Each structure stands twice: as C-alpha cells, then as structure tokens.
Amino acid sequence: MPAIRILPEILSNQIAAGEVVERPASVVKELVENSLDAGATHITIEVVKGGKSLIRVSDNGSGLSRDDALLAIERYATSKIFSKEDLFSISTMGFRGEALPSIASVSKFRMVTKRGDDNAGTLVDISGGKLVNVEETGAPDGTMVEVKQLFFNTPARKKFLKSDNTEISHISDLVSGLALSHPKIQFRLFSNQKLVKNFSSLHDPFQRSVHILGKGVQQKLYPIDHQNDEIRVKGFCAHPSFSRSSSGRIFLFVNHRLIYDRGLVSAVLRGYQGRLMKGKYPMVILFLDIPFDQVDVNVHPSKREVKFYNYQQVYQMVTLGISSALMRAQEQMGSYSQKPVDGVSKHGVSQPQRDSKPFQKPYQEAGKVSIRDWGNQTLVSEPVNTPVQKSGFIRENDRPGTPVAQDRAEFIPEKPLPENTGKSDSLDMTFEPADAGISGARILGQVMGTYILIESVSGLTLIDQHAAHERIMYEALKHRYGNLDVISQNLLVPETIELSYREVDALEQCLEELALLGFIIEPFGDTTFVIRALPSMIDEKQAGPLIQEIIERILAEKNRSVTEEWLEETLILSACHRSVRANQSMGELEIRQLLKDLEGCENPMHCPHGRPTMIAWGQPDLEKMFKRQV
Numbered sequence: 001m002p003a004i005r006i007l008p009e010i011l012s013n014q015i016a017a018g019e020v021v022e023r024p025a026s027v028v029k030e031l032v033e034n035s036l037d038a039g040a041t042h043i044t045i046e047v048v049k050g051g052k053s054l055i056r057v058s059d060n061g062s063g064l065s066r067d068d069a070l071l072a073i074e075r076y077a078t079s080k081i082f083s084k085e086d087l088f089s090i091s092t093m094g095f096r097g098e099a100l101p102s103i104a105s106v107s108k109f110r111m112v113t114k115r116g117d118d119n120a121g122t123l124v125d126i127s128g129g130k131l132v133n134v135e136e137t138g139a140p141d142g143t144m145v146e147v148k149q150l151f152f153n154t155p156a157r158k159k160f161l162k163s164d165n166t167e168i169s170h171i172s173d174l175v176s177g178l179a180l181s182h183p184k185i186q187f188r189l190f191s192n193q194k195l196v197k198n199f200s201s202l203h204d205p206f207q208r209s210v211h212i213l214g215k216g217v218q219q220k221l222y223p224i225d226h227q228n229d230e231i232r233v234k235g236f237c238a239h240p241s242f243s244r245s246s247s248g249r250i251f252l253f254v255n256h257r258l259i260y261d262r263g264l265v266s267a268v269l270r271g272y273q274g275r276l277m278k279g280k281y282p283m284v285i286l287f288l289d290i291p292f293d294q295v296d297v298n299v300h301p302s303k304r305e306v307k308f309y310n311y312q313q314v315y316q317m318v319t320l321g322i323s324s325a326l327m328r329a330q331e332q333m334g335s336y337s338q339k340p341v342d343g344v345s346k347h348g349v350s351q352p353q354r355d356s357k358p359f360q361k362p363y364q365e366a367g368k369v370s371i372r373d374w375g376n377q378t379l380v381s382e383p384v385n386t387p388v389q390k391s392g393f394i395r396e397n398d399r400p401g402t403p404v405a406q407d408r409a410e411f412i413p414e415k416p417l418p419e420n421t422g423k424s425d426s427l428d429m430t431f432e433p434a435d436a437g438i439s440g441a442r443i444l445g446q447v448m449g450t451y452i453l454i455e456s457v458s459g460l461t462l463i464d465q466h467a468a469h470e471r472i473m474y475e476a477l478k479h480r481y482g483n484l485d486v487i488s489q490n491l492l493v494p495e496t497i498e499l500s501y502r503e504v505d506a507l508e509q510c511l512e513e514l515a516l517l518g519f520i521i522e523p524f525g526d527t528t529f530v531i532r533a534l535p536s537m538i539d540e541k542q543a544g545p546l547i548q549e550i551i552e553r554i555l556a557e558k559n560r561s562v563t564e565e566w567l568e569e570t571l572i573l574s575a576c577h578r579s580v581r582a583n584q585s586m587g588e589l590e591i592r593q594l595l596k597d598l599e600g601c602e603n604p605m606h607c608p609h610g611r612p613t614m615i616a617w618g619q620p621d622l623e624k625m626f627k628r629q630v
Contacts, residue, residue: 023161025167027150028175030100031055035057035143041185041201044057048193049192052158059144061143062115063116070134109126109145110126122136123136166501168196175197177253180253184201186201196501212251222326224322226317234289237286238282240282249283250265254295255290264315266315271319437599438461439595458616460616463595464614467606470575471601472594474572475601488535488536496524497531498528502555538577553573
C-alpha cells in the first residue's frame with residue numbers, strides 16, 4: 001500500500017471547513033452573502049443557542065433549479081466566476097464554491113429553494129457531508145438554508161466554541177456590518193425565537209449608521225467623502241469623545257465587502273492623530289470604492305482579508321478622508337463643541353488656553369492662580385498706586401487705583417513686592433523656601449491648566465495633576481477594598497446601559513467582583529443592565545463610561561480569569577475616571593490638599609499606570625541648563 005493516499009471527499013471537505021467555518025458566525029456570513037448575490041431584498045436569520053443548535057437563513061432571492069441546487073453542494077461549484085481573468089475582477093460576495101459543501105460536511109444541512117417560474121421547489125437533505133434526500137416540495141420564491149447541530153461530527157472543533165452569548169454577539173456584529181453595507185436591504189435577526197435586530201430597508205446610510213452606532217452619536221457623526229481618479233473613501237466618523245478601548249466600532253468595507261485590515265485601522269488612527277488618547281479607538285464606518293482589479297479578495301477562504309495592489313495610496317486616502325472630515329466639522333462648529341476636548345487644538349496638538357491679550361489679564365477667580373502670577377504680589381482690598389516697570393508692559397491689576405475685591409484675595413503669598421518695585425530693571429524674587437516636602441513647598445502656579453509648579457529648598461518641581469490625583473484615588477480605593485470598607489452610594493436616577501451579547505457575557509462573569517468594589521449592577525432585560533450604585537468616591541457622571549471601559553478591558557484580555565490582577569485593573573480604571581483632568585483649573589487650597597495627599601501616598605512618584613507624577617530640577621540642574629556651571 002502506498003504511503004501517500006488521496007483523502008476521501010468527506011474528509012477533505014471537513015478539512016476545508018476548518019478554514020471556512022470557524023464558528024456559527026462564519027456560517028451566517030457565507031449564507032447571507034449567497035442571499036445578497038441572489039438579489040434578495042429581505043433576509044431573515046434565525047439562531048438557537050448561539051447558532052450551535054440551529055442556524056436558518058431565509059431570503060426572497062432568485063432561488064435555484066433542482067439541478068443547480070444539487071450542484072451547489074458540490075465542492076468548487078459556483079456561478080460567480082468562469083475563468084482565471086474573472087478571479088482578478090471579483091464583484092460578487094462569494095466565488096470560491098467552498099462554503100455550502102464545507103458547511104454541509106460538519107452539520108445536518110437542509111436547503112429548500114424555488115425560482116419564481118417553477119411550480120415547485122427543491123428540498124435537499126445532507127448529514128455530515130452525505131446526501132440523504134432530494135425531493136420536490138412546496139416553497140415560497142427564494143432560498144432557505146437550515147444548519148443544525150454544527151460540528152456534531154467533529155467534537156474537537158465543537159469544544160472550542162464559546163458561550164451562547166459570545167457566539168450570538170459575533171453573529172449580531174456580523175449582521176450589523178452587513179446591514180451597514182446594504183442599507184436598502186431588510187435584515188432581521190432572531191435569537192431563541194426573539195427578535196434582536198431589525199434593520200428596515202433605508203435609502204439613507206446615515207440613519208443606518210446611527211441605528212448601529214447608537215442614537216447618542218447622531219449629532220456628532222461627520223460625513224467622509226474623499227476621492228481621486230481611482231479611489232473613493234466615504235462613510236462617517238464620530239467625534240473623538242465617543243472613543244472606545246477596542247477597535248470593535250471601526251467598520252471597514254471594500255467594494256461593500258466587510259473586511260478587517262490592520263493597515264486600514266492604523267490609517268484611521270492617523271486620521272485622528274492628536275485627537276485621541278493613547279489606547280483609544282474611534283467610531284468609524286468607512287466604505288472604499290476601488291477598481292476590482294486593484295484589490296485581491298482571494299487571500300483567505302473567509303474572504304475577510306484583502307490585499308491592495310497600491311496599499312500606500314489606499315492608506316493615505318483613508319487618513320486624508322478622515323482628517324479632512326474632522327477638520328471640516330471643527331471649522332463649521334468653531335470647535336467640536338462649546339468646550340474644548342482634552343486640550344486638543346485645531347492642529348491636533350494639546351495646547352494651553354491663553355488669554356486673548358497676553359499682557360493684560362482679568363482678575364483671577366478666587367483661589368485660582370496662574371503661572372504668570374508667580375505669587376510674589378500682595379493682594380489688598382483698598383486702592384494702591386504702583387509704579388509701572390520700565391518694560392512698558394502693564395497688568396490689569398497693576399493699574400494705578402485698581403481695587404481688588406475682597407472675595408478675589410484668597411491667595412496671599414508669603415512675601416509682598418519689594419518697596420522699590422518699578423525703580424529698577426529687575427524684580428527681587430529672593431525668598432526663603434520652605435523645607436517641608438512637597439506639601440509645604442511654595443506654590444508658584446498652574447501651568448497649561450495641567451501641571452502644578454512648586455518650589456522647595458531642593459529646587460523646582462513640576463507635578464502632573466491628573467497623574468498625582470490618580471495615584472491618590474487609587475491608593476484610597478485600594479485601602480477601602482482591602483479593609484472591606486467599600487461604601488456604595490445609590491444613584492438618584494439609576495442609569496441603564498445597553499450592551500452587546502458578548503458584553504453581557506463578560507459583565508455577568510464579574511458582577512460579584514464588581515459588587516465587592518461598590519458597583520451594584522443588575523440585569524434589566526435581555527441585553528440591558530441598570531447601574532444602581534457606585535463606590536462613593538466615583539462621580540455619577542462617570543458611571544456608564546466607566547462600566548463600558550471595564551467591560552472592554554475584560555473582552556480585550558482573552559482567556560481572562562477573575563484574579564487579583566483584574567481587580568487591580570478595575571481599581572486603576574475607577575481611579576482614572578475619578579481624578580481631576582488636564583486643562584482643569586485648580587484653586588490654591590485644592591492644590592495644597594493635592595500635594596498633602598500625594599505626599600502621604602505609599603508611591604507618590606508614579607501613577608498606577610507607571611507614569612511619573614512629578615519631575616524635579618535641583619539648583620545644579622538649572623545652573624547647568626543656563627550654562628552658569630561648566
């Protein structure tokens with residue numbers, strides 16, 4: 001007997017199924033794409049137990065004759081391509097002729113199909129790749145494919161399937177993506193006989209996009225339309241504030257085919273450069289129209305991967321399309337909103353907010369001090385006459401006879417201006433700095449609304465107010481959790497959050513652990529949860545975004561088990577959401593308390609993520625910088 005043998009057809013089909021059919025969502029994808037190629041306008045998907053027990057896809061497409069129905073279940077039988085030239089200009093969703101025989105080889109498969117001109121339809125039954133029955137039957141026009149007991153004859157594959165919620169979530173995301181690229185087609189998805197997705201036929205892709213991304217993004221969803229002689233990029237991009245911790249809300253289509261391409265995702269992120277925090281992903285729906293001969297979709301049997309012949313041009317077009325859309329929106333609105341977003345400037349660079357008149361400054365609000373104040377002036381409640389310095393510049397509260405209101409005179413520095421102010425070219429800034437750590441240091445001001453500048457006997461120190469407060473909040477939360485002293489506060493109005501099935505599965509696994517941290521979250525319907533209470537140190541406004549980010553972190557950690565490491569990550573997230581932000585003004589008393597609390601931390605030098613909270617310069621460092629020392 002020869003050592004090399006030809007595999008039986010059933011076995012070869014099962015091997016092929018390993019590439020085409022990874023999970024129930026793969027089956028749905030192949031069947032729905034066949035429906036789209038058949039010209040269907042109404043497609044219904046029904047699944048039971050996440051598609052493990054049943055997947056049924058029905059359409060009102062063109063249907064098949066008896067002969068074509070039997071040929072369709074043969075490997076490499078297709079109506080989409082006929083020559084090698086066709087392979088390089090594919091315009092249909094399917095073309096390989098592998099899907100139906102691969103699916104039929106690992107399931108109990110039934111197909112009922114009928115053309116409009118036929119008097120009767122055709123029923124085909126297959127079990128594990130073996131033809132069981134073919135007969136005429138009454139049927140509506142179109143095709144119905146039913147897949148039962150997926151992987152019943154390949155238990156090694158079956159054991160790798162995830163929970164029902166995870167599998168239905170993958171199917172739901174897939175159907176949402178297909179609905180985006182075909183807004184004129186009605187899609188309905190049923191799970192365990194319950195309607196979970198219903199996309200009506202629409203002529204407006206914007207409304208379909210809002211349906212999928214959520215109504216909250218409707219007012220901040222900007223159109224993309226950028227093209228050259230060969231490529232057109234269109235779609236929608238959301239305001240940077242709607243960012244997520246994963247790329248799950250970036251939908252990419254090439255010639256209406258839902259794909260995933262790391263290069264395109266990177267191009268999308270470059271379009272948002274300077275507008276997103278590190279590790280965040282935007283909400284984007286992107287359609288690329290490219291000549292069929294300029295893109296190869298025959299890279300992988302799943303057809304989710306593509307190869308561009310001029311990928312650099314494609315990526316550049318995507319980046320330009322998104323950045324142009326965001327810039328147009330910013331120009332039309334003056335900014336994205338009335339409030340700046342995380343200090344992002346028009347050019348995508350974080351910049352401090354400056355006064356419109358750099359040398360004339362209005363009264364500082366009570367308790368707030370800017371780096372330009374320096375802290376060497378005396379605030380009084382009666383008029384004073386102050387000579388003008390030789391520089392010729394004059395500050396508003398240096399004007400002769402200008403009264404300073406009592407309620408604005410809260411921050412009184414240690415020393416008044418010298419008596420000879422205005423009589424010499426330079427200001428005497430000498431003083432005796434405190435030597436009591438950062439809490440007793442002299443506060444010089446707040447720089448760019450983000451950093452606190454202090455002076456002590458050891459020199460100058462610049463403190464990142466967000467990183468410092470994050471360290472304080474983290475240690476406080478950790479101490480309370482360690483001592484089982486977590487205090488929950490009930491929300492005045494409980495907040496509901498709508499999740500995907502996959503997110504539901506992740507949240508249900510950690511509800512008890514979240515309760516130990518002070519989060520009281522309860523099911524409130526199929527995929528809806530209600531947040532009833534939060535740890536007392538967390539702002540109510542952060543409830544929804546914080547829980548959403550916790551869930552996304554859980555999903556990002558594949559094969560995650562509930563461990564102390566995961567709880568630590570949740571504490572860090574909670575501290576981050578509770579902390580003072582960049583570009584947030586702080587009063588002198590607030591700064592003083594922040595410094596005191598930071599000094600009392602176990603690790604005051606770093607935030608929980610490992611970033612430094614402060615940078616210090618001693619006198620030798622400064623003298624070297626100014627070349628006073630060689």
